Amino acid sequence: MAVDYAVIVIYLAGMLAMGWWGMRRARSKSEFLVAGRRLGPVMYSGTMAAIVLGGASTIGGVGLGYQYGLSGAWMVFTIGLGLLALSVFFSARIARLKVYTVSEMLDLRYGGRAGVISGLVMWAYTLMLAVTSTIAYATIFDVLFDMNRTVAIILGGSIVVAYSTLGGMWSITLTDMVQFVVKTIGVLLLLLPVAVVKAGGFGEMKAKLPTTYFDPLGIGGETIFTYVLIYTFGMLIGQDIWQRVFTARGDRTAKWGGTVAGTYCLVYALAGAVIGTAAKVLYPKLGSPDDAFATIVKDELPVGVRGLVLAAALAAVMSTSSGALIACATVANNDIWSRLRGRAGAAERDHDEVRGNRVFILVMGIGVIGTALALNDVVEALTVAYNLLVGGLLVPILGGLLWKRGTVQGALAAVIVGGLAVIGLMAGYGILANEPVYYGLLSSLVAYVAVSLATRPTDATVLANWRERLAGRGTPELVSEPVPAHQ
Numbered sequence: 001m002a003v004d005y006a007v008i009v010i011y012l013a014g015m016l017a018m019g020w021w022g023m024r025r026a027r028s029k030s031e032f033l034v035a036g037r038r039l040g041p042v043m044y045s046g047t048m049a050a051i052v053l054g055g056a057s058t059i060g061g062v063g064l065g066y067q068y069g070l071s072g073a074w075m076v077f078t079i080g081l082g083l084l085a086l087s088v089f090f091s092a093r094i095a096r097l098k099v100y101t102v103s104e105m106l107d108l109r110y111g112g113r114a115g116v117i118s119g120l121v122m123w124a125y126t127l128m129l130a131v132t133s134t135i136a137y138a139t140i141f142d143v144l145f146d147m148n149r150t151v152a153i154i155l156g157g158s159i160v161v162a163y164s165t166l167g168g169m170w171s172i173t174l175t176d177m178v179q180f181v182v183k184t185i186g187v188l189l190l191l192l193p194v195a196v197v198k199a200g201g202f203g204e205m206k207a208k209l210p211t212t213y214f215d216p217l218g219i220g221g222e223t224i225f226t227y228v229l230i231y232t233f234g235m236l237i238g239q240d241i242w243q244r245v246f247t248a249r250g251d252r253t254a255k256w257g258g259t260v261a262g263t264y265c266l267v268y269a270l271a272g273a274v275i276g277t278a279a280k281v282l283y284p285k286l287g288s289p290d291d292a293f294a295t296i297v298k299d300e301l302p303v304g305v306r307g308l309v310l311a312a313a314l315a316a317v318m319s320t321s322s323g324a325l326i327a328c329a330t331v332a333n334n335d336i337w338s339r340l341r342g343r344a345g346a347a348e349r350d351h352d353e354v355r356g357n358r359v360f361i362l363v364m365g366i367g368v369i370g371t372a373l374a375l376n377d378v379v380e381a382l383t384v385a386y387n388l389l390v391g392g393l394l395v396p397i398l399g400g401l402l403w404k405r406g407t408v409q410g411a412l413a414a415v416i417v418g419g420l421a422v423i424g425l426m427a428g429y430g431i432l433a434n435e436p437v438y439y440g441l442l443s444s445l446v447a448y449v450a451v452s453l454a455t456r457p458t459d460a461t462v463l464a465n466w467r468e469r470l471a472g473r474g475t476p477e478l479v480s481e482p483v484p485a486h487q
Contacts, residue, residue: 004307005145011182011311015163015318018174022167029353032168033100033330034246043177044257048244049264050176050183052079052235054320055136056382058187058313061269063289065276069213073273078227080265082235087258090401092251094242096472102239102397103335108469109400110408111462117415119335121392122239126328127368128385129240133321134160134372139294140314153372156314160321161365165358169247172322179315186312190305191297192271198300199278208281226434229441230386237397238389240327251472325368329360380431391422391440395448404463410452418444
């Protein structure tokens with residue numbers, strides 16, 4: 001394993017080096033939080049694909065393939081569908097707004113007063129997303145080095161916190177591009193063909209497995225529908241995803257770069273399911289489906305290649321973890337802390353804002369590591385986060401983009417009613433039940449429409465400003481913001 005260890009160590013050292021390099025580029029708030037809104041199609045596509053395809057998509061996707069066959073691709077497939085929908089229908093308008101957070105968009109659309117409450121919901125979602133990604137380090141480092149869970153979480157989490165704190169979105173963008181390349185080579189180009197060949201090819205796989213393993217709907221219609229509600233809609237409104245949209249250089253980059261990334265996700269989804277199906281042939285009696293990825297990598301890949309594929313799994317976790325961490329810190333600082341202090345509109349020097357956001361990433365990162373050490377059930381934590389996100393924020397966000405009659409009172413009612421309904425239904429039906437997100441989303445929609453129609457329409461001046469911003473005019477960013485020489 002010495003060669004494999006060397007590959008992993010070089011990879012981790014490279015991540016820290018990218019963080020140091022990114023620190024030299026992040027000289028303003030815009031550069032630190034959204035990479036100066038300058039990413040071209042190649043970097044935008046790669047980093048967007050990297051953040052949405054995390055440990056759950058890689059290790060979990062293979063596990064679902066092991067358990068259900070090709071229909072196990074649906075979880076990651078719906079993530080790709082959500083990214084495609086966001087890119088084709090909404091990303092250009094979102095990019096033109098020139099904001100930093102989802103809550104800023106809600107304030108701009110509805111005329112204020114929605115930011116803190118929506119920010120709290122979004123902060124809880126991004127925090128739990130970062131926590132669940134951080135916990136995944138324990139699994140990977142246990143496979144790599146037989147490492148204690150606590151040490152693994154602290155080590156993996158500290159590396160992500162370090163490079164994210166140093167350079168913000170620039171560091172994360174640079175590391176995500178590396179992670180995208182590593183995942184593509186490790187999973188698609190190496191592990192996928194090796195797994196199929198070792199299993200005897202598709203003919204042998206069909207002969208040894210039940211026919212349900214090759215049924216596209218074998219996982220169940222209700223499960224697929226739930227995946228669409230949680231993951232497809234979640235892709236449309238998550239701060240971690242929007243913050244990547246904000247990095248696009250222009251409308252075309254956001255639309256077509258995101259479309260490429262979404263298509264890549266569909267391919268990745270199918271690859272994971274095929275690898276899991278092959279693992280079922282090779283190891284029919286594993287203790288847990290989630291062991292399929294690590295087992296097939298350890299037993300079937302040659303030295304060196306094995307290290308690269310395990311680095312790919314590590315890359316998948318790190319890309320999601322770092323994206324969720326900077327999103328969590330951005331929401332905490334811009335949507336909650338600044339507003340509570342009454343400084344939401346106060347002008348600050350760029351270097352002061354960079355320093356403040358850097359401190360928030362460090363503090364949130366320490367909090368994420370601490371929470372990850374204390375938490376046991378990752379699936380339940382992530383389910384709570386996505387249920388709150390979709391049940392509380394989907395309707396007011398999409399309503400604001402699509403329905404001009406929506407009001408701030410309707411938006412607040414939707415967030416509160418939907419959020420409380422989800423929490424209450426999870427307490428009654430169970431955290432992993434499907435009903436909370438179904439009925440929570442429905443109650444949020446009813447509250448939004450009813451309260452919006454019962455209250456005065458949004459002020460014409462607010463709507464006029466909103467339309468100007470959607471058209472790419474009236475940007476709030478300072479025209480005097482420095483343009484670095486490297487651009």
